[in-house]
Amino acid sequence: MINIPTKARVVIVGGGISGCSVAYHLAKLGWTDIVLLERKQLTSGTTWHAAGLIGQLRASQNMTRLAKYSADLYVKLEAETGIATGMRQNGSITVALTEERKEEIYRQASLARAFDVDVQEISPQEVKMLVFTQN
Numbered sequence: 001m002i003n004i005p006t007k008a009r010v011v012i013v014g015g016g017i018s019g020c021s022v023a024y025h026l027a028k029l030g031w032t033d034i035v036l037l038e039r040k041q042l043t044s045g046t047t048w049h050a051a052g053l054i055g056q057l058r059a060s061q062n063m064t065r066l067a068k069y070s071a072d073l074y075v076k077l078e079a080e081t082g083i084a085t086g087m088r089q090n091g092s093i094t095v096a097l098t099e100e101r102k103e104e105i106y107r108q109a110s111l112a113r114a115f116d117v118d119v120q121e122i123s124p125q126e127v128k129m130l131v132f133t134q135n
């Protein structure tokens with residue numbers, strides 16, 4: 001039987017990534033009187049299904065900043081907590097099969113550069129080389 005406090009400075013409902021993140025960041029700011037309520041098991045909701053991918057380029061600069069912040073945080077978490085997160089920074093390759101799609105990807109690449117996301121344009125030959133080197 002768990003004794004749940006009857007009062008707290010902050011009560012967070014839901015122990016998915018959102019609730020855990022709020023608890024983590026409040027604790028980092030020095031808040032101690034935090035209760036996180038989870039009806040089942042921590043991360044057993046949608047968070048359990050997530051593939052764990054952190055796409056860097058988002059629709060706005062602020063969302064891109066948030067994704068970048070998350071990636072940087074997950075890299076540092078093991079050193080901070082002693083618990084391995086399994087975080088690996090692999091990057092990704094987006095390929096186009098049509099000229100129109102290529103144009104669209106080039107535009108996304110320009111946006112990525114404007115948002116300070118590391119992006120490189122590579123040739124089909126380089127894609128082949130990279131894919132074969134990885135496998």
Ligand SMILES: Cc1cc2nc3c(=O)[nH]c(=O)nc-3n(C[C@H](O)[C@H](O)[C@H](O)COP(=O)(O)OP(=O)(O)OC[C@H]3O[C@@H](n4cnc5c(N)ncnc54)[C@H](O)[C@@H]3O)c2cc1C
Pocket residue numbers: 013014015016017018019037038039040041042043044045046047048049050051052053054
């Ligand atoms: C198949 C799949 C793959 C995905 N892959 C990715 C990915 O690669 N990268 C990515 O960034 N995102 C991914 N997502 C999206 C990501 O999983 C969600 O955006 C994220 O997990 C949402 O987290 P959350 O904390 O808001 O919700 P949840 O993880 O659903 O957490 C809500 C929690 O609240 C609890 N709860 C609900 N009601 C109550 C109550 N009344 N009292 C107490 N507890 C309650 C639930 O039990 C649950 O644990 C994926 C989603 C799916 C479905």
